[in-house]
Amino acid sequence: MKKIIGCLITLYFASFPVASEQYPDWRNSVPKPVYKDKNEYVDLYYKAWELAQQKMKVTENLPQSPYMDEALWDDTIWIWDTAFMVLFCKYSPDVCPGVESLNNFYVPLLDKNIEEGTFPLNIQHPDNPPLFAWAEYDNYKFTNDKEHIYHLLNETQYLQKHFDWFDKIEPEWQFKSNASKRKLSAKTALKKHKYGYFWGGTPSGMDNTPRYRDGLWVDAISQQALSALYISRLANDIGDKSQSKLWNEKYNNLKTIINKYYWDEKDGFYYDIDATTLEPLKVKTPASYWPLLAEVSSQEQAKKMVEHLLDPATFGGARPWVTVARDDPSFTTPDGNYWRGGVWLPTAYMATKAIEKYGFHEQADKAAKNLLDHMLRTYKNYSPHTIWEAYSPTRDTPAEHNGERVREDFCGWSALGPISLFIENILGFKEVDAQARVVKWHLHNNFEHGIQKLRFDDTTTDIVFDGKEHIFVKSDQPYTLIVNGKRLSIKANIQQFKVAVVNGEFSVK
Template sequence: MSMFARYASQQFPVEGTLDNCYQILHEQQPSAINIQHPDNPPLFAWVEWQLYQITGNKERLHKLILDKAWLQKHYRFIENSRRWSVVRGANVRMSIHKENYGYLWHGTPSGMDNTPRGRNRYHDIYWLDLLAMQVLSAQYISRMAKELSEDQLAAEYKILAEEGTELLNRYYWDDEDGLYYDISRKNPRQQCKVKTPASFWPMLAGACRSDQALKMASHLESDGIFGGRFPWPSVSRDDPDYHASGHYWKGGIWLPLAYMGTQALKQYGFHDIADTTAERLLNNMYQTWQQFEPHSIWEAYAPEAHRPATTEHPRKEQLVRPDFCGWSALGPINMLIESVLGFENISAPERTIHWRIYQQCRHGLNNLSFGDTVTSLLYTHKPAPEISVTSNKPYTLKVFYRGEQRDFKITRGFQHIRLSENESNRVNRLP
C-alpha cells in the first residue's frame, strides 16, 4: 500500500503507517493495534527508498538509519529469528528460522498462503524469496547510508548483500531452467522445482548476471509459464498444481508479485516485456471491472479469464475478496504510471523525471508532486510530437524517445518541447 500511496503522500500518512510497525516491533511501544504476522516479507528498506524518491525527505533517512536504526534492526530481526518465538505486539508467532543455507518460512506469513512450493512441506525447504529480500534490504540500507555519507555502514551492508547474492547463485539458481528455485533443507544441493514469480525476487535484488536475467525474462514470453494474455500467474501453467480458475496461489494473478516482477525486468533493461505484460494485466483488471459483477477491484485475478480468482477451497469455488485496493491498486496506479504512461523514475533528491515515451497517443500526468515540485506533463503527437510542461519549480526532464535520451531543463511556468526528428531539441518557454 505504501508503494501506491506514496504518489499522494501529502494525503495519505505513509510515513506514520510505517512508523507504527517499527515502534511495535523494535521499540516495544504499547499500541492500540497489533501486527498479525511479524515475519511478513521484510520489504521496509525497499519501500522507504521508493518513498524517499518521491518526498526527498532526507531527515527521514537520518531517522531510519542513524537516529533509530530501524531498518538495520529489522534486518537483524529477520536474521536472528527463531521459529515459534513470541513477538510482543504480534498476533502470531515467528515462523522464520535461519540456518546455514537459507531461511525456513511458511506459506501464510510469506504471503503465498497455499503455494505448491515444497508441495505442502513448507518446513522442508529454504525459501529463495526471503534470502533475496534480505539481499534487497541490505542493498537499500547500504544505498541510504551512502546517501548520508555513512561510508562504513554502507560498506558493511554491501558485504552482507554480496554474501546473500553468492549463496543465491551457488545453490538456488538452475542454469538449465533459467530460474531460481527453493532448495531442500535435507540436501541443499537438491532444488525444489516449482516455478513461481517468487523467482524474480533475486532479480529485483540485483543478484542476477545479465545472462541469467535474459533467461528469466524469456519466461514472460512463454504462454505455458508466466506469459500470454493473462501474465504473471502465481504458479507456472505447466505445474501439476496449476488451476485455471486461480485457487488462490495455485494460479491466481496477484498484483504484488506482478509489480515486483515488472520492476525486476525493468531493472535489467527488459522494458518492452515489462510494458507488454503490464498492459495485458491492466486490461485484464479493466475487462473484469466491466464484465464481472460486482464491478470491483479484486484481491486476485483468474489466470485464463476476465474474472476474479477463486479461493484456496477448490470444492466451494468461492471468489476472492472484492473492493480490495489493499495491494491490487498497484495495477491502476503504479503500473499505469510507471509502465503504461512510462514515468519510470521520479527523483526528488536529484530533481529529475525519467519519461520513456513509447505510446503514440495523447498521454501524461497532471499535478505530479515530488519534493516541493508540482508539475503537469502532456505528450501529443499531432500535428507533430511535442511535450507540454507546467511546473512550479525547475527540474530536469529526461525523455527517452525513439531510442534516444534527451535532457531538458524545465523552468518555472509553461513550456513546449518539440520532439520532431527534423526539429532541433529546443524548448519554447512562455511566461
Template structure:
C-alpha cells in the same frame, strides 16, 4: 501553487487527514492527474481506485501511528508485506495517504516493544522496508524520514538483524500467528503463510525442510537499500557494512539456488540441497535485488514473456502455467491467481535490468484485465487477486465449495490502477525529487502524460500529443524521454521530441 503545496505538506506532518480531504470526495488537486486518450477507461479506474483506497485509511485508539493504511481484512490486525506494498502507491499522494507512516506501527511494536491495539499477524512476513523507504524518499525528498529510520532509531538495521536471528516458535509481546522463520547455514526455513503465498505449491516433493529463495533475495534487497540510503546520508560505515552483507546473500543465491540448466533460481530441499522445481514469480525478487548477471537476467526474462509460464494475455499468474497444480479455471489463490504485489515486484525487477518494453506490455495487459473486470463484473470494484484466464476475480476452493476472493482490496491491488499505470503503462518509471529528474519511457503517439505530478517541491504537467510535449513547472528539472534529455524551465514550454 507552491504555498498551497507547502500547506499540504504541513497537513501531512500533523497527520490531519480530515482537513486534507473529506472521505469519498477526493480533492484531485492533491493527486497526479493522468491523461491517456488511448484508454480513457484506465483513467476512470485510476480515480475509482483512489476512492476505494481512501476507505482503507483507518483511525484507531491505542495505536502508535493513527491514521494508518489498512489492508481490508480484520480491523484489529495489520500485515507487514501488505503495508509495505501499499506505501508504493500512497507515495503519489503523501499529503493524503499515511503510507510511510503506517510502517511505524511495525517498527515501534516489533523493535521497541511498544503496546498497540493492533496485532501483527505474521511478524516474519517479507522484510523489504528499506526498498519502500527509499522509493518514498525518491518521491518526496524527505531526508528527515531516512535520518530517523537509519541514523536515529536505526529501524532498518535493527529489523534486518531481527529477521536474521529469529527462531521458530518465538513469542513476542503481542498476540500473533506462529513464527516459522529460522535461518540455516544455506538460507531460511519459513512457512507458506508467513511468506505471504498461503497455499502455493512451492515445496512439493522436497526432502526435509524447504529453504526459500525469496527470503534470501529479500534480505539481500534490504541490505542493498540500507547501503543506498546510508550513501544518501554520507554514512560510509553503514554503507560498507551492508554492502558486505548484500554480497554474502548474492553469493549464496548464485552458488546454491541457481539452476544453470533451467535458467531459474529455485527453492532448495535442505536435506540434500536439491532444487525444488516449482516456478513462481517470486523468482523475480532476485532481479529486484540485482543478483543475476546479464545472461542470467536474460534467461529469467524468457519466463516473463512465455505464455506457458508468466506471460501471455493474462500475465503474472502466481505459479507457472506448466505446473501440475496450476488452476486455470479459478486461480485458487496462489495456485495461479494473478496477485498485484507479485506483478508489481516482478515488473520493477524487469525495469531494473532495462526491460522497459516487456514491463509496459505486461502492465498494459494487466490493466486491461482489471479495467474490464471493473466494468463487466459485479460488483464493480478492485479485487484481492484475479483469474489467470479471464477478466474476472479469482476464486478460492474450500473443500467442496468455491468462493470469490475479497473485494474493495485497495490494499495492495491499488498498485495496478495507480502505480503500474503511472510507471509502466504511461511510462514514468523513474521520478526522483533528490536528482530533480523524471525519466519517461513513452509509448505511442496519442495524448498521454501526467498533470499535477508532485515530487519534492516540484509541481509539473507533462503531456505529449504526437511529437510535441507540453510541459509546465513551478521549478526547473531534467526530463528524459526515451533516452533523450530535456531541460525543463520554470513556466510553460513545448518540447519537440528528438529523433
C-alpha cells in the same frame, strides 16, 4: 515527514478501529493522468484512489493514525500489505499515509518501550517479507526527505534492527496484542539456515503456494539482500560511508550465496532449494524474481528469467504473472485457487520492477498492459464492478479460494495496478529521482497522454504529449526531464518541446 516523538502504549484500548473520514478533496490532490486513447484506464485509476483512501483506519494509541488498511480484518495489520501500499501512496501522501503507516510495525516490533500485550492491533505473521528498506527507499526517491532517513538509520536504526530481527527470530515467537478476542495466530515460522531460511506459505505472503515447506525459500534470502542493498544506498545518501560499506558487504555475501545455490543453469531459473542436498525444488512461482529486484542476477541470468515471462506456458500470455507456472501440476483452473495460479498485484508489480532493472522495459510494459487490461475487463464486466484481491488466470473474473470468490474493494495493494503500473508502464514515467531532480519518461504512444500535478520533493509538474508534435511541460521548480534518452532542462514556467517520429520511434529535438 512526521517523526515519532514518543510512544507509551501501556493501556488496553478497547474501541474497534474505525474508518477514517474520507479526504474531501482527494480527487484534486492525486496526480491527474491524461490518456486519450483509453480513458477507461483513467476511470479505474480514480476508482483505486477512491477505495484506498476510504479504507484508511483510525485507532487511538498508535504511532500512526490514520493508517493504511489492507482491507481484510479491522483489528489486524500485515507487514507486506502495508509495504506494498507505500509504493502507490508515494504519488499522493497527503491523501494516503503510506510510509507513515510503517511506524505501526517499527515501534511495537523494534522498540523496547512497549509492554507486551498492550498494542491495539494484531500484527499478523510478523515474519512477513522484510520489505521495509525497499518501501522506504522507493518513497525517499519521491520525498528527498534526508531527515527522515537519518532518523531511520541513526536515531532509531529501525531498518538495521529489522534486518537483524528477521535473521535471528526464534521459530514460534508470537506477537501479543490486546486487539482481539479471536486469538489469531501470529507465531513466526521463520528459521535461519547457513544458506538461507526455512519459511512457509502464509508468513511469506503466498498462503497456499505449492512450494516445498521444508525447503530454503529463495524469496526470503533475496529480500534480505534487497534490504541490505537499500540500507547501504540510503546510508550513502546521508553521507554515512562506513555504514554504507558495512551493508554493502552484507549484501555481497548474500548475493554470492543466492547465485551459487539458488540458480539452476539448466532451467535458467532461481528455485527454492533442499536444505540438505541443496538441490533445486522445481516449482516455478513469481517469488523467483526477487533476486532480480535485489540486483543479484547477471544480465544473462535476467534474460533467461524474462524468457519465462514471455512463455505462455509459464507466466506469460494475456493474463500474465500467474502465481504458479501454468505447466505446473498444481496450477488450478479456471480461477487459480488463491496462490495456485491466481494473479496477484504485489508479486506482479515486484516482478515487473525486477525485470526493468535489467533494461527489459518493452517486456515489462507489455505484461503490465495485459494485466491492467485484465483488471479493466473484470471491472467492466463482472459484478460488483470493483477492484479485487486477486484475479483469475484464465478468464475475466476475480480469483477464487477454495471455491469462494476473493475479497472485493481491495485497495489494499491491488491499487498498484491502476495507479503505479498505469503511471509507470502505460503512461511511461519510469523513474522519479528527487535527489537528482530527474524524471525519466519513456514516450511511446502516438496520442495525447501524460500526467499533471506529478509531485516530488518541492516540485509539482505537468508533462503532456499532445499526440502530434509537441510535449508541453509546466513546473513550479527546475528539474531535468529525460525523454527517451534526451535530457531537457525544465525551468519554473511553461515550456514546449518538438517531437519527431521516425520509423515509429519518438525523439525530442
